Amino acid sequence: MENSIFKVLEELESQSNLEKNRRVDVAPNDRMLAITKETGELLNLMMRLYNAQNVLEIGMSTGYSTIWFAEALKENKKTGKIITIEQNPNKIRRAKENFEKAKVNEIIEIKEGLAMEILTELSLDTNYKEFFDFVFIDADKEKVIEYFDKILPMVSKGGLVVTDNMIYPEKYKEDMKKLSNHIRDNPNLKSITSPIGNGEEITLKIK
Ligand SMILES: C[S@@+](CC[C@H](N)C(=O)[O-])C[C@H]1O[C@@H](n2cnc3c(N)ncnc32)[C@H](O)[C@@H]1O
Numbered sequence: 001m002e003n004s005i006f007k008v009l010e011e012l013e014s015q016s017n018l019e020k021n022r023r024v025d026v027a028p029n030d031r032m033l034a035i036t037k038e039t040g041e042l043l044n045l046m047m048r049l050y051n052a053q054n055v056l057e058i059g060m061s062t063g064y065s066t067i068w069f070a071e072a073l074k075e076n077k078k079t080g081k082i083i084t085i086e087q088n089p090n091k092i093r094r095a096k097e098n099f100e101k102a103k104v105n106e107i108i109e110i111k112e113g114l115a116m117e118i119l120t121e122l123s124l125d126t127n128y129k130e131f132f133d134f135v136f137i138d139a140d141k142e143k144v145i146e147y148f149d150k151i152l153p154m155v156s157k158g159g160l161v162v163t164d165n166m167i168y169p170e171k172y173k174e175d176m177k178k179l180s181n182h183i184r185d186n187p188n189l190k191s192i193t194s195p196i197g198n199g200e201e202i203t204l205k206i207k
Pocket of ligand 1: 032033034035058059060061062063064065066085086087088091113114115116138139140
């Protein structure tokens with residue numbers, strides 16, 4: 001891993017741990033709410049294994065997960081790109097700084113605004129039909145099924161959709177159970193719930 005990426009990931013992990021252990025006082029809107037380090041490592045490994053190229057992320061925050069994805073794309077040494085969505089301008093400013101420090105800014109396009117509006121725009125662009133081979137869903141949980149359905153036609157056959165927070169925190173359990181049932185009702189998908197981190201749904205589009 002390039003040193004610039006390693007250093008930024010390490011800094012963000014320290015900040016995230018301080019926030020999770022309530023050792024710093026951060027306003028709820030400014031909290032990172034980042035994936036765990038193990039989740040980052042797992043997703044990075046998967047992306048390297050199947051040579052992911054075109055990534056879509058819903059819920060960027062300050063860019064911790066995005067940097068793990070960028071590291072895999074750089075390692076895959078092709079022309080891969082990440083589109084990531086975030087609505088909070090303060091987090092976007094912090095993410096931009098992090099991407100520049102990690103030297104991954106050139107392969108990341110930030111779309112600022114509401115996820116559903118941006119996903120609707122992307123889905124109307126025929127260039128994105130079956131385009132993304134890795135999608136990560138990590139925004140507001142009440143809309144997770146709507147996001148999933150909007151995204152699915154933009155995922156390539158053999159592409160993966162990963163959804164965070166399937167197991168923790170408890171307050172999302174009902175929404176995530178509905179998503180899990182929704183995915184399992186679709187014969188074109190194969191899916192497992194991994195207990196890593198906050199629980200990751202790993203869904204393969206087989207048809
Ligand atoms: C759990 S955090 C993402 C953490 C990030 N994936 C990481 O691991 O570093 C969720 C983010 O989604 C953003 N978000 C929530 N609802 C959104 C919406 N409807 N449109 C765009 N962004 C949204 C929040 O502002 C927040 O920064």
